[in-house]
Amino acid sequence: MPSFTFTKMHGLGNSYIYVDLFRETLPEDELPAIARRVSNVHTGIGSDGLILIGPAERAPVKMRIFNSDGSEGKNCGNGLRCVAKYAYEHGLVKERRFLIETLSGLVEAEVAVQDGEVVSVTVDMGEPRLQRSTIPMIGPEAEQVVAEPFVIGGREYALTAVSMGNPHAVFYVDDIRQAPVEALGPLVERDPRFPEGVNVEFVEVVSDRELHFRVWERGSGVTQACGTGACAAVVASVLNGKTARGVETVVHLAGGDLVITWEWDGRVRMTGPAETVCTGVYYDRGGQNG
Numbered sequence: 001m002p003s004f005t006f007t008k009m010h011g012l013g014n015s016y017i018y019v020d021l022f023r024e025t026l027p028e029d030e031l032p033a034i035a036r037r038v039s040n041v042h043t044g045i046g047s048d049g050l051i052l053i054g055p056a057e058r059a060p061v062k063m064r065i066f067n068s069d070g071s072e073g074k075n076c077g078n079g080l081r082c083v084a085k086y087a088y089e090h091g092l093v094k095e096r097r098f099l100i101e102t103l104s105g106l107v108e109a110e111v112a113v114q115d116g117e118v119v120s121v122t123v124d125m126g127e128p129r130l131q132r133s134t135i136p137m138i139g140p141e142a143e144q145v146v147a148e149p150f151v152i153g154g155r156e157y158a159l160t161a162v163s164m165g166n167p168h169a170v171f172y173v174d175d176i177r178q179a180p181v182e183a184l185g186p187l188v189e190r191d192p193r194f195p196e197g198v199n200v201e202f203v204e205v206v207s208d209r210e211l212h213f214r215v216w217e218r219g220s221g222v223t224q225a226c227g228t229g230a231c232a233a234v235v236a237s238v239l240n241g242k243t244a245r246g247v248e249t250v251v252h253l254a255g256g257d258l259v260i261t262w263e264w265d266g267r268v269r270m271t272g273p274a275e276t277v278c279t280g281v282y283y284d285r286g287g288q289n290g
């Protein structure tokens with residue numbers, strides 16, 4: 001039976017099973033099924049998905065992320081902070097600031113270190129993509145989608161769409177505790193107006209530099225946190241005139257807080273924690289369990 005070593009890590013409770021491809025080899029065509037199996041809390045290890053840390057052409061390390069349903073995402077904010085922590089602590093990089101390659105491009109991470117341990121990470125997530133065709137969303141290609149009427153499930157909502165390399169649909173609510181995450185999340189996730197699906201975020205504005213946030217993730221459902229989603233929420237809030245550009249905004253997610261700024265240079269910077277839960281050996285029984 002094939003087996004491989006893994007490290008379970010989380011960013012604000014958004015956990016993934018990390019496999020170091022500098023040490024392990026996984027069959028490419030099995031990756032979606034392996035993601036489903038390791039994510040299963042009953043027959044696997046239990047997580048929101050699988051993240052691979054491996055060699056890259058244009059950076060010291062590359063991150064690939066698979067959601068718990070086996071679909072491959074193009075970016076992952078909480079995952080990037082954990083990859084940065086892993087890379088620094090395992091000597092894959094020597095500097096505290098370095099590039100990480102993702103399917104949506106290169107990002108720059110900077111680790112904060114105390115007694116040899118990475119305690120927090122700042123990631124320059126690059127510029128948000130705002131044109132409909134880059135979300136992607138069907139409709140006039142060059143248009144931005146800001147507070148656009150969006151009818152679904154028999155009701156009309158105000159939709160703001162932002163891509164951080166992966167797609168996000170942001171909705172505002174008066175009380176985050178009442179947000180229709182499980183009722184609306186899966187409907188929007190698979191709506192045909194989003195040809196690649198979409199992550200669905202609900203935001204309550206506390207002030208011009210503080211948000212409450214909940215998420216239904218594409219491919220994983222409700223998670224404790226979504227780093228790219230929190231970045232999309234800050235960008236959407238500036239576009240909707242609810243928070244300030246160039247100012248640190250605190251985003252309260254179910255699993256904890258992120259500090260995010262949509263800088264005047266156009267780039268979005270995110271700072272937050274990254275934790276190692278455990279390391280181990282996974283005995284993969286193949287199709288028998290997922």
Ligand SMILES: N[C@H](CCC[C@H](N)C(=O)O)C(=O)O
Nearest residue numbers: 073076077078166226227228
């Ligand atoms: N579900 C996302 C990938 C994970 C993103 C999230 N966990 C984050 O921290 O950004 C997608 O399919 O685009």
